[in-house]
Structures are given as C-alpha cells and as structure tokens.
Amino acid sequence: MLLEVKNLSVEYITSEGRGYAVENASFKIEEGQIVGLVGESSSGKSTLGWSIIRLLPSNARIRSGDILLKGRDIIKMSERTLNETIRGKEISVIVQDPQNALNPVFTIHTQINDILSLYRKKTRKTKLPLLELFRSADTERKKEAVSLLTKVGIADARRRIDEYPYCFSGGMKQRVMMVMAFVVNPSLLIADEPTTGLDVTVEAQILEHLKDLIRQYGTAVLYITHDLAVISEVADKVMVMYAGNIVEIANKSELFDSPLHPYTKALIKCLPRNATQKDELETIPGSVPNIFNLPHGCKFHPRCELAKQICKGKRPLLKRNHSSSHEVACFLV
Amino acid sequence: MNAKKGFLKRFEIFSFVLSSPLRCSGVVIVVILLFIAIFAPAIAPHDPYDINPVNRLSEISFTHPFGTDNLGRDVLSRMFYGTRTALFVGMMGVSVSLLMGLILGMIAAYCGSIIDDAILLLFDTLRSFPTIILILVIISVVGPSITNIVLALAITFMSTYGRAVRARTLSVKEEDYIKAAEALGARRLRIIRSHIIKNVVGPLIIMAGMDVGYMIALEAGLSFLGLGVPPPTASWGKMLRVGFDYMLKDPLLIIWPSIALFVAVAGFSLLAEALRNFLDPSVRRSVKGSLSAIRSQESIS
Amino acid sequence: MMFFVIRRLVWLPITLFGVMIFIFFLLNALPGDPVTAMVGPRATPEMRKAIEEKFHLNEPVLIQLVYFIKNVFQGDIGRSIWDGRPVLELIGNALPNTAMLALGSLFLAIIIGIPLGAVSAIYHNTFADFLIMGLSFLVVSIPDFVSALLLLLLFSVTLNLFPVSGLGSGILDQIHHLILPILALSLPWIGYIARVVRGTMLDVLSAPYIKMEKSFGLPLIFIWGKYALRNAISPAIATLGVMMGKLLGGAVLIEIIFTRPGLGRLVAESVATRNIPVIQGTVLVTATLFILSNLVADISYMFVDPRIRYER
Numbered sequence: 001m002l003l004e005v006k007n008l009s010v011e012y013i014t015s016e017g018r019g020y021a022v023e024n025a026s027f028k029i030e031e032g033q034i035v036g037l038v039g040e041s042s043s044g045k046s047t048l049g050w051s052i053i054r055l056l057p058s059n060a061r062i063r064s065g066d067i068l069l070k071g072r073d074i075i076k077m078s079e080r081t082l083n084e085t086i087r088g089k090e091i092s093v094i095v096q097d098p099q100n101a102l103n104p105v106f107t108i109h110t111q112i113n114d115i116l117s118l119y120r121k122k123t124r125k126t127k128l129p130l131l132e133l134f135r136s137a138d139t140e141r142k143k144e145a146v147s148l149l150t151k152v153g154i155a156d157a158r159r160r161i162d163e164y165p166y167c168f169s170g171g172m173k174q175r176v177m178m179v180m181a182f183v184v185n186p187s188l189l190i191a192d193e194p195t196t197g198l199d200v201t202v203e204a205q206i207l208e209h210l211k212d213l214i215r216q217y218g219t220a221v222l223y224i225t226h227d228l229a230v231i232s233e234v235a236d237k238v239m240v241m242y243a244g245n246i247v248e249i250a251n252k253s254e255l256f257d258s259p260l261h262p263y264t265k266a267l268i269k270c271l272p273r274n275a276t277q278k279d280e281l282e283t284i285p286g287s288v289p290n291i292f293n294l295p296h297g298c299k300f301h302p303r304c305e306l307a308k309q310i311c312k313g314k315r316p317l318l319k320r321n322h323s324s325s326h327e328v329a330c331f332l333v
Numbered sequence: 334m335n336a337k338k339g340f341l342k343r344f345e346i347f348s349f350v351l352s353s354p355l356r357c358s359g360v361v362i363v364v365i366l367l368f369i370a371i372f373a374p375a376i377a378p379h380d381p382y383d384i385n386p387v388n389r390l391s392e393i394s395f396t397h398p399f400g401t402d403n404l405g406r407d408v409l410s411r412m413f414y415g416t417r418t419a420l421f422v423g424m425m426g427v428s429v430s431l432l433m434g435l436i437l438g439m440i441a442a443y444c445g446s447i448i449d450d451a452i453l454l455l456f457d458t459l460r461s462f463p464t465i466i467l468i469l470v471i472i473s474v475v476g477p478s479i480t481n482i483v484l485a486l487a488i489t490f491m492s493t494y495g496r497a498v499r500a501r502t503l504s505v506k507e508e509d510y511i512k513a514a515e516a517l518g519a520r521r522l523r524i525i526r527s528h529i530i531k532n533v534v535g536p537l538i539i540m541a542g543m544d545v546g547y548m549i550a551l552e553a554g555l556s557f558l559g560l561g562v563p564p565p566t567a568s569w570g571k572m573l574r575v576g577f578d579y580m581l582k583d584p585l586l587i588i589w590p591s592i593a594l595f596v597a598v599a600g601f602s603l604l605a606e607a608l609r610n611f612l613d614p615s616v617r618r619s620v621k622g623s624l625s626a627i628r629s630q631e632s633i634s
Numbered sequence: 635m636m637f638f639v640i641r642r643l644v645w646l647p648i649t650l651f652g653v654m655i656f657i658f659f660l661l662n663a664l665p666g667d668p669v670t671a672m673v674g675p676r677a678t679p680e681m682r683k684a685i686e687e688k689f690h691l692n693e694p695v696l697i698q699l700v701y702f703i704k705n706v707f708q709g710d711i712g713r714s715i716w717d718g719r720p721v722l723e724l725i726g727n728a729l730p731n732t733a734m735l736a737l738g739s740l741f742l743a744i745i746i747g748i749p750l751g752a753v754s755a756i757y758h759n760t761f762a763d764f765l766i767m768g769l770s771f772l773v774v775s776i777p778d779f780v781s782a783l784l785l786l787l788l789f790s791v792t793l794n795l796f797p798v799s800g801l802g803s804g805i806l807d808q809i810h811h812l813i814l815p816i817l818a819l820s821l822p823w824i825g826y827i828a829r830v831v832r833g834t835m836l837d838v839l840s841a842p843y844i845k846m847e848k849s850f851g852l853p854l855i856f857i858w859g860k861y862a863l864r865n866a867i868s869p870a871i872a873t874l875g876v877m878m879g880k881l882l883g884g885a886v887l888i889e890i891i892f893t894r895p896g897l898g899r900l901v902a903e904s905v906a907t908r909n910i911p912v913i914q915g916t917v918l919v920t921a922t923l924f925i926l927s928n929l930v931a932d933i934s935y936m937f938v939d940p941r942i943r944y945e946r
Contacts, residue, residue, distance in 0.1 A: 055849055088851030100842040105864045105939055115850045164940045180850065458652040461921045463883030466901055470917060473905040474660055550777035554887050557779060558902060577783055577891065584787055591780045599775040 002220050003029040008065030010051050019291030021047040023244045034221040036235030040288050044244040045224045049190045053087050092181035096193040098173035102165040109161045112145045119184040148179045152209045171202035182213045189221045240264045243289050243299040250326040260328040262304045359603025370416040379407035381414045382565045390583045399589050402575050414567035423549040426486035427541045434494025442502035456492035472560050479562050486548050501533040542605030546598035569593050653921045657914050658699050721915035732896035736881035739820035747824040751831025770825035779887035782818035799893035815892045823877050834866035868935045875931020879924035
C-alpha cells in the first residue's frame with residue numbers, strides 16, 4: 001500500500017474564528033491506483049491534498065491523524081527530511097492555474113533543470129552543496145526534458161525550452177507543469193484541479209497526455225476535482241467529500257451505478273448528461289456550510305431529503321457497506 | 334486642503350486616528366510642532382536673538398535648559414523659533430509647489446501639443462538635477478531669503494506634482510461623466526473646478542505630506558551651508574552649523590537640533606502615511622513607518 | 635527591447651540640451667559683473683576689453699549660448715575664474731573622490747539593504763521584521779548630514795576611532811577615512827531599499843509559483859535567494875539607479891562636513907564664489923551623470939525581468 005491516511009483533521013485559525021476544513025479523513029491509495037477526490041468548492045479537498053505534503057497556509061494546522069507513505073510517517077517527519085525525500089521526489093503536485101504556476105523570470109529550462117538536478121543528486125545520495133544548484137544545466141538532462149516536452153505535445157521543444165513562461169499559452173504551461181511533475185518519477189501525483197479553467201478542447205488533450213504519463217511512469221494519483229465527468233474518465237476509485245468529511249468511497253463503477261450517500265446521489269443527478277427529458281437541470285437546495293459555523297450531527301442533513309432525527313444528533317462515520325471496497329458515512333443506509 | 338475634510342465626519346477621523354499608536358503619534362507630533370511654532374514667542378524662555386557674549390557656550394542650567402550657543406543665545410528659545418522656520422518653509426514650500434504643479438500640469442493636459450511638450454521638457458530638465466544642486470544654483474542666483482528659499486524649493490519639486498497632475502487629468506478628462514458635462518454645455522473652467530480637481534488632488538495631498546519632511550531637511554541643509562535663511566532668523570540648520578564648528582568645545586549643541594529635525598521629519602511622514610491609509614481603505618496594514626520619510630533622504634546629499 | 639533603449643538614448647541629448655540652456659540662462663541672471671569678477675576692480679580698460687572679446691561677453695545672449703554649446707562639444711567647458719584652470723580638470727580631480735563615496739554607498743546598500751528587506755519579508759510580522767522596519771524608519775527620517783554629524787560626534791570626537799576629515803594617504807588609511815562618510819551617506823538608502831525590497835518580496839512570496847517550487851522540494855534558501863529575489867528586485871534596482879545619480883551629483887553636505895574634495899563640494903564652493911564657468915561645468919556633468927545612472931538602472935532591470943523587454 002502506497003499511501004495510508006488515518007483520521008486526518010486540519011484546522012484553520014482566522015480572525016473570524018476556528019474551523020475544521022478537514023475532519024477525520026481516512027483512506028488508502030495503492031501503488032499505481034488513480035483515486036478521484038470529488039467535492040464542491042470549500043469542501044476541503046484541496047486542503048486535504050496539500051496536507052499530504054504539509055504545504056498548508058500559515059494559518060492552518062494539522063490537528064490530528066496519521067499520514068503514512070510507504071510506511072513512513074509524514075506528519076512526524078522533520079521538515080528537512082520531508083523536503084529532501086518526499087517533495088519533488090516521492091510526491092509531485094500539479095495545480096489548477098497554470099498562468100501563475102511557473103516562475104516568470106526564469107526559462108522553462110532552468111526551472112525543469114533545477115528540479116531534475118535536485119532529484120538526481122538526492123537519489124544518488126551525494127552530499128549536496130547549495131552552489132551546485134545554481135550552476136547551469138547539463139546537456140543530458142536537457143535532452144531528457146526536451147523529449148518529455150515533445151511527448152506531451154509541445155512542438156519544437158528544443159527551441160522552446162529556452163523561452164520564458166509568458167511565451168506559452170495556458171494549455172502549454174499546463175503541459176510544462178506535467179513534465180516538471182513527472183520528470184522526477186514520483187510514486188504519487190497530487191493533481192489539484194488541473195483542468196479546471198482550461199478550454200474544453202484543451203482539457204481533453206491535457207487529460208489524454210496526463211493519462212499517457214501516468215501509464216508510462218506507473219504513478220499513483222490523487223485527482224482532486226469538482227467535475228464528476230472528469231473523474232469518470234480518469235479514476236479507478238472515487239472519494240466524495242462534503243464540508244470537510246469524506247462521505248463515500250467506492251470503485252468508480254460502483255459509485256456511478258449504485259451511489260449510497262444522499263449527497264453523492266444528488267451530485268450524480270446534477271450531471272447534465274443525466275438530465276431527463278425535462279429541460280430543467282437538477283440542483284441541490286441550500287449551500288455548503290461555512291466551516292466556522294457547521295451544523296450539528298451530519299453536516300449534510302439540512303439539505304438532505306431523507307434527513308431524520310438521528311442525523312441531527314451525531315456525526316456519521318465512514319463504515320463499510322456490502323462490499324469491502326464501498327464505504328459510506330450515513331445513518332440511513 | 335480643508336475641503337477634503339469637509340465631507341468626512343469628524344467621528345470617523347477620530348476613531349481612525351486613535352486606532353493605531355503610529356498614526357496617532359504622527360498627528361500628535363505635528364500638532365505639537367504647530368503649537369510650538371505658533372506660540373513660540375509666548376513659550377520661549379528668552380529672546381532667541383539676544384546676543385550675550387559673556388554667557389557663551391554655557392552648560393545646561395535652570396535659566397538655560399539647553400545651554401547657550403556660541404553667541405550666548407539661549408538654545409531652547411532658538412529651537413522653538415527654529416520650528417517656525419522649519420514648518421513655514423516646509424508647509425509653504427509644499428503648498429506653493431503643489432499649486433504650481435497643479436496649474437502647469439493642467440495646462441499641459443488641456444492644451445496639448447507644443448505647450449504640453451514645452452512644459453514636459455521643463456519638468457524633465459528640472460528632474461535631471463540632483464535636488465540639492467538645483468536648489469543651490471537657484472539660491473545663488475536669487476539670493477537667500479525665506480521667500481526665495483520657499484520659491485526655490487517649490488520650483489524644484491513642482492515637476493513631480495506637475496507630471497502626476499498631468500497624467501491624472503489626461504485620464505480623468507476622458508471619463509464619461511466629464512463628456513456628459515461638456516455635452517450639457519458646462520464651461521470648461523467650471524468642469525475643472527468641480528470635477529477634475531477633486532479627483533486629481535487626493536493622491537497628491539499624500540505625496541505633498543511626505544515632502545514636507547523632505548523640504549524641512551533641505552532647508553536645514555541649506556542653512557547649514559550658510560545659504561539658508563539670513564541671520565538673525567533661527568533655523569535648525571544654522572544651529573547644526575554652530576554645533577559643527579564648536580563640536581570639540583560643546584558637543585551637545587549638535588544633539589538638540591538633530592532631535593528636532595528627526596522628530597519633524599518622522600512626524601510628517603507618519604502623518605502622511607496615516608492620511609494615505611485613511612483615504613485608501615484597502616491599505617489597512619500596520620506597516621511600520623512609510624515610504625514618506627524616505628523622500629526626505631533622496632538627495633539631501 | 636532595442637526600441638526602448640534607443641528611444642531613451644535619443645531623449646538623452648535633448649534633455650541635456652534643455653539642461654544646458656537652463657543653466658546658461660539661470661547663471662546669466664546672476665548679479666555682479668563677470669568681467670570685474672575675473673580681472674578684479676583695478677583692471678584697465680584694455681584688460682577689460684580683452685576679457686570681453688575673449689569670452690564673447692559683449693555679444694547678445696543667444697550668441698553667447700551658441701558659443702557655450704559649441705565649446706561644450708569640443709570638450710571645453712571653460713576655465714575657472716579664480717585660477718584659470720580648465721573646469722574639466724577640476725571636475726576630473728573631484729570626480730574620483732565623489733565616485734568612491736557613491737560606489738561605497740552603493741555597495742553597502744546592496745549587501746545590507748537587500749538582504750535585510752528580504753529577511754524582513756520572509757519573517758514577516760515577527761520581531762525581526764518589526765526591528766528591521768523600525769530601524770529603517772529611523773534612519774530614513776534622519777537627514778544624512780545630521781547622521782554624519784552625529785557619527786562624527788560619537789566616533790571621532792568622543793571615541794576617537796575615526797579621523798575627522800580629509801582623504802587619507804595609502805590604501806588602508808583612505809579606507810579608514812571613507813568609512814564614516816559612506817556610512818552617513820548610505821544609511822538612509824539602506825533603510826529605503828530594505829523597505830522597498832520587503833514590499834515586493836511580500837508580494838512575490840505569496841505568489842502561486844513559489845508554492846509550486848516548495849512542492850518540488852527545492853530548498854527554501856534556494857527559493858528565497860534565486861527564485862523569489864529575482865522577481866522582487868526590479869524596483870530596488872530602479873531605486874539604486876536614482877541613488878547613484880543623486881550621490882554622484884553631489885554629496886555636498888557630507889563632503890563639506892568631512893572635508894573631502896569632491897564634486898558636490900566643488901559645486902557649493904563655486905556657487906559661493908560666483909565662479910560661473912565652474913558652476914556651469916559641474917552642474918552639467920552632474921546632471922549628465924544623474925540621467926545616465928537612471929538609464930543604466932532602466933537597462934539593467936530589463937535583463938533581470940524578461941517580461942519588461944517585450945512590454946514596451
């Protein structure tokens with residue numbers, strides 16, 4: 001098992017109060033498995049993703065839980081070990097907005113090269129003088145970067161690699177980011193809404209390249225998105241998140257064929273392709289609760305058609321239902 | 334400049350100022366300085382011009398809390414009267430400069446083509462000199478007197494205001510509500526008065542506030558060189574000169590005007606910063622100190 | 635990019651031209667009779683005539699202006715009234731001294747100001763930040779000649795650690811003489827630069843690409859020193875350009891206080907003695923250096939931030 005997360009809770013402390021963005025999250029990711037994490041905005045899904053490598057904003061704290069990558073405890077690890085062995089080596093991240101994800105004053109080449117040389121040095125376990133990093137690239141690494149860039153569909157990569165980010169379009173920048181993420185051969189890729197905000201046609205291309213790279217490197221993926229349609233294309237297993245809790249975990253086919261949690265069911269109904277002959281699209285009444293002002297008991301109960309008295313009292317925990325691979329957090333199932 | 338305060342409720346101003354000790358101190362310092370400047374004759378213990386050779390360079394005492402200078406004059410009284418010079422030069426200098434910049438900038442923006450180019454060339458030429466050099470040259474031509482100093486300072490600084498006014502006016506001029514007013518037949522001058530000035534002057538007031546400290550420092554520098562206000566007028570710069578000349582005999586003479594200059598420059602900087610924070614609600618960070626006092630440094634050297 | 639540079643280079647002589655005209659007319663307004671100034675009150679009419687011929691003082695002002703400009707282009711900016719030495723020579727002697735001060739201050743501003751600003755931003759809202767910003771405010775609020783006097787008082791007079799005036803002889807001694815003036819000159823700029831850098835670094839450090847670089851496990855020092863700093867440095871470079879221009883132009887008061895024969899002191903003295911050719915020459919040179927410094931600064935941050943190259 002590659003990644004095991006147990007009872008993870010992350011709290012935000014702001015001037016408006018304290019609130020849990022992630023509460024008691026538990027799940028597993030196997031080697032090479034693609035797990036989708038679905039939820040609306042402010043469901044805590046991004047927070048969950050970034051907390052795996054402990055890159056949270058300064059007003060966020062991991063309050064409890066364990067994160068184990070190949071048996072190593074990430075939470076207890078020192079920041080230095082985390083930086084030297086996990087980030088950019090075992091785990092990579094790609095993010096939503098490619099426009100600002102690349103440093104504007106350095107060429108693509110410099111940025112890829114720095115990551116690659118750091119990785120190479122670390123895996124060779126040689127002592128790393130800081131000055132080494134400031135030196136310019138060597139041709140072998142450059143060739144590798146160029147070939148990867150070509151593979152993801154950047155034409156004329158050998159010339160373009162020496163250009164600056166502003167010369168690239170959004171879709172191209174996203175591809176560059178993917179190259180940066182995969183060039184270090186990570187065991188786990190955290191993809192935080194990588195295609196949100198791209199044109200639909202570009203999105204499709206990016207997804208294809210992404211799937212190719214995943215296959216080539218055999219990387220496990222935590223794919224975070226709000227778009228169920230994308231999930232259905234990419235993921236093996238799906239987790240549904242609501243207001244900080246994981247409310248359902250199932251294999252992709254099981255989730256779409258027989259969803260158990262009312263929220264999941266509602267989400268699937270909302271998909272445009274599932275719309276019936278009527279012209280209206282389905283919506284879920286109400287809105288996602290503010291983390292500083294959460295309802296008692298089940299967080300979804302104010303919007304749930306099936307809500308009963310018990311739902312208002314206690315928080316339901318994830319438990320197995322029917323098969324061992326399908327978990328749901330609801331009293332009524 | 335009081336028109337600005339007209340439409341603001343006093344209550345808002347008070348609560349804003351008191352909310353931060355930094356802003357508070359800026360206002361407090363400037364108020365105290367103004368008080369000293371205005372009431373100097375009343376509160377000074379001695380006549381600052383009273384030369385008393387017998388009592389030269391005396392120590393701190395009850396009669397002379399800060400001692401006396403090389404001509405036996407009471408230092409404390411000269412400090413108070415020096416406040417008058419500093420504040421007058423600083424505030425008048427900035428006001429005149431602002432006015433000149435405003436007028437020239439608007440003319441440039443409204444008249445366009447050759448006049449605009451000429452005014453811009455004038456501004457650029459003025460901007461090509463390190464400040465103190467320009468002032469030295471102007472003063473050497475017109476001679477040192479308090480009016481001339483104010484004028485020289487005004488000319489030196491007006492290019493910054495002028496360019497800002499010109500830029501703002503150019504953009505505001507094209508705004509729709511101005512065109513609407515013109516279409517309704519309002520005369521240009523009236524448009525300028527009611528609409529444009531309001532929009533243009535705001536950020537300038539803040540720049541101007543910062544420059545007061547800068548001008549005070551420049552005046553002190555000029556007086557130090559002997560090219561400032563003519564004797565017997567008291568000026569902190571002149572006191573510094575005396576202190577410098579008599580450094581070995583009476584070191585304390587340097588300290589008092591130094592503190593005065595620092596307090597004045599810092600006070601106006603904090604005030605300007607508070608003003609800026611007040612007029613721009615998105616900038617409510619508790620930034621210690623300001624971009625303001627900085628200007629006072631640019632090229633005192 | 636080239637287009638921008640060329641445009642600036644073309645504007646340079648035009649501005650200089652304006653400067654020359656301005657100075658010329660300004661100085662012509664000086665009271666006093668230049669001829670008497672040059673030859674003294676006991677000159678014979680023949681001597682006066684000779685001087686007038688030589689310096690074209692009889693002719694209309696515009697003609698004089700033309701001669702002036704012609705001379706400038708030939709490298710002759712006139713001679714000092716008092717000792718007849720060419721102005722260019724006087725400036726040539728004075729400039730290196732001023733340059734030493736200016737370069738020393740530049741050096742300090744870069745190696746102290748920039749890191750302090752960066753540290754302040756990185757340790758934002760901690761004690762270090764408040765300390766650095768507080769000190770910055772302090773030094774920026776004290777006019778530089780005042781801090782020169784205070785430093786003199788403390789270190790030279792009281793503690794006797796540094797010499798009071800002059801240039802010194804021999805490399806080590808010269809450096810010894812340079813320390814206090816450079817310190818006084820650079821302190822306010824150090825504070826200013828620290829503030830500027832802090833501001834831009836704060837913006838840069840909260841940018842998404844920094845977070846990405848952290849996610850790739852790049853060492854923090856590396857991110858701060860290379861990736862973040864390069865983005866934050868442009869306004870600081872602009873400021874350094876202005877600083878150099880102003881310092882080269884005349885650290886007048888500092889030079890006088892420390893009795894160093896530099897460009898600024900030359901200007902002040904020539905103004906006091908109505909030495910018109912020297913005033914003209916020095917102010918011209920000063921203004922040129924000022925404009926050039928700004929130009930150099932503008933060009934350098936074009937190298938640092940590639941986006942600028944294409945924005946013009």
